[in-house]
Amino acid sequence: MRQIIALGGGGFSMESDNPLLDLYILKQVMKSKPKICFIPTASGDSDHYISRYYNFFNEQNCKPSHLSLFKPPTRELDSFILEKDIVYVGGGNTKNLLTLWKEWGVDDILKKAWNQGIILAGVSAGSICWFEEGVTDSFGDGLEPIKCLGFLKGSNCPHYDGEIERRPAYHKLVESKKIQSGIATDDGVAIHYKEQEISKIVSSRPNAKAFRVSFERKFKETELQTEFLGSGKFS
Template identity: 60%
Template structure:
C-alpha cells in the first residue's frame, strides 16, 4: 500500500480481463503495472456474482500466473471479521461482474462502501469490470433487473455515469442515449468490451484497450440532444 504521497487510482473496464478474455492478459497486466510494488497484493471481490466459486477459481487460475499475491474477500463466506485491516493491507482491489444492484446493497449492509472509500483515500488501487466498473461512478446503466436496462445510483467515487459492454450488448447504446436525453441519467462514459478508463483522483488520465478496434465514448447532453464523442484508447498489444 502507498505510504507516502497518496495517488488515488480507479481503473474501470467495460468488459475484459481474466473472466472475459482468459487468453488475453493485457488489461490485467496493465492493472498490476499501476502499482509501485514489484509483487502487489491483489484482492478479488466477487460480490456481484453471489461469490461464485467458479468465478473465484478463475481469478486464482489467472493471477497465480502473474507476478502478484492474489486473495479474495467473500461476503457470503467471510474469512475474517476485520474487513478494514484486510483491505488496507492490499495494493489492488479487483471487483468482478454480475448484478450491480445486489453488489451495492450488500456492500452498504456490510459497510464495505465506506471501507472502500477509505482504502482508496489511502492509495489502494480500485478496479473492476462491468458491475465492478459501474459501481465507482455516481450512476450506471445496469441490467440488474431482468428484462430492463435501468439507472442505478452507485457509490459516487467518480463523477458522472458509466455504461459498460457498449459494443457487446446491442441495447446498451440506445438505452444510454434515451436515458441521457430524458435527463434520467447524468453525463458520463461508455466503454466497449476490452477497454479500461484509468482515473487519477476524479480525472480521466488514460484510456487503454486489449482489443485493437475497441473504443471508449464520452456522452454529453446538449439541449435534450445527446452528443457522443469517440475516445481512442491506447492499444496494449502489438500493432
Template identity: 60%
Template sequence: MKRIEKMDTHIIAMGGGGFSMEPDNLLIDEYILAQTGKDRPKICFLPTASGDADGYIERFMRSFETLSCIPTYLSLYKPPRSLESFVMEQDIIYVGGGNTKNLLALWKEWGLDAILYRAWKKGIVLAGLSAGSICWFEEGLTDSFPDKISPITCLGFLRGSHCPHYDGEEARRPAFHHYLKAGTLKEGIAADDGVALHYINGKLENIISSRINTSAYSLILKDGQVREERLNPQFLG
C-alpha cells in the same frame, strides 16, 4: 482510527475484458498490477456481484497465479474477522461482474462501501469490470433488473454516469442515449469490451485497450440531443 495518509487515488473501470472475459488476454490485468509500482502486489478479488460464485473465484485465482502478484479474494459469505484490516492490507481491489444492485446492497450492509472509500483515499488501486466498473460512478446502466437495462445510483467516487459493454450488448447504446435524453442519467462515459478507463485523483488520465478497433465514448446532452464523442484508447498489445 489511524490517520490515512493522502496519496494519489486510482480507479480502473473496465467496460469488459480481463481474465473473466478474455482468459488468454490478460493485458489489462497486467496494466492494473503495474500501477502499484510493486514487483508482487497483493490483489484481492471481490466477487460480490456474482454471489461469490466458486467458479468465478477459481478463474481469478488461476489467472492471477500466472502473473507476478499475490492473489486472494474476499467473500462476504465467509468474511474475515476484520473487513477493514483485510482490505487495507491489499494493494489492489478488483471487483467482478454480476448484479450491481445486489453488490451495492451487500456492501452497504457490511459497511464495505465506506471501507473501500478509505482504501481508495489511502492509495489502494480500485479496479473492476461491468458491475465492478459501474459501481465507482455516481450513476450507471445496469441489467440487474429482469429483462431490462435501467439506471442505478452508485457509490459516487467518480463523477457522472457510466455504461460498460457498449459494443458487446446491443441494448446498451440506445438505452444510454434514451436515459441521457430523458434527463434520468447524468452525462457520462461508455466503454467497449476490452477498454479500461484509468482515473487518477478523480480525473480520466488514460484510456487503454486489450483489443483493436475498440473505444470509449464521452456522452453529453446539447440542445436536447445526445452528442457522442469517440475517445481512442492506447492499445496494449
C-alpha cells in the same frame, strides 16, 4: 494518489487468452509482488469466477486473495482490505453488490482504501459501482439507471459494443435526462482515473473504444482517444 481503473468488459473473466488489461492493472503498482484482492460479491461469490481469478493471478508476479461476504475470512474486513495494493471487483448484479456492501460497511472501507492510494479496479458491475450512476440490468428485463458510490463523477455504461441493447438504451436514458451524462466503454476497454480525472484509456482489442455521452442542448457522443496495449510496451 487516488486511482480507479474501470473496465467496460474483458480481463480474466471474459478474455482468458488476452491478459493485457489485467497486466496493465498489475503494472500500476510499483512493487515486485503486489497484493491483489478480488471481490466477487456481484456474482454471488461464484466458485467458477473465483477459480478463474486464481487460475490467472496465481501465474502472475503478485499475491492474490479474495473477499467473500458469504464466507468472510475475518471479522476485521477493514484491515483485510486496507493492507492490499489492488482491489479488483467482479461483474454481476450491481444492485446486490451495493446492497451487501452497504450492509457490511464495505462501501466505506473501499472509500478509505481509495483515499489511501489503494488501486480500485473492476469490470462491468465492478466498473459501474465507482460512478455516481450506472446503466444496469440488475432489476430483470431491460436496462435502467442505478445510483452508485459516487467516487467518480457522472454515469457509466459498460459493454457498449458487447450487448446490442446497451448503446441505444444509454443514448435514450441520457437524452431523456433519466441518467446524467457520462462515459461508455466497449468490451476490452479500461479507463484509468487518477483522482477524478481520466489519465489514460487503454484497450486489449485494436478496435475497442470509449465514448463520452452527453446531452446539453443536444445529444452528443464523442469518441475518446484509446491506446491499444497490444501495439507495444505499456505503462
